[in-house]
Amino acid sequence: MRCNACGELIKADAFEAVKEWGYFSEKDLEIHRFNLCEKCYDKITSSFEIPVEINIKKEVMGTQ
Numbered sequence: 001m002r003c004n005a006c007g008e009l010i011k012a013d014a015f016e017a018v019k020e021w022g023y024f025s026e027k028d029l030e031i032h033r034f035n036l037c038e039k040c041y042d043k044i045t046s047s048f049e050i051p052v053e054i055n056i057k058k059e060v061m062g063t064q
């Protein structure tokens, strides 16, 4: 898998986005997919007007 922004091979974890555009867009029924390495993800999301919502995943403990 390669990062769509910088083209580098992604060895670690990466951001993956898939969007199926609907009838009311100009991309009617197109499916768009791209990956971003962590560096590019940070660069792009840091330019957001509203920051990314971050939640910490809780470890699921055993039931017993």
Ligand SMILES: [Zn+2]
Pocket (backbone or CB within 6 Å): 003, 004, 005, 006, 007, 008, 036, 037, 038, 039, 040, 041
């Ligand atoms: Zn990248």
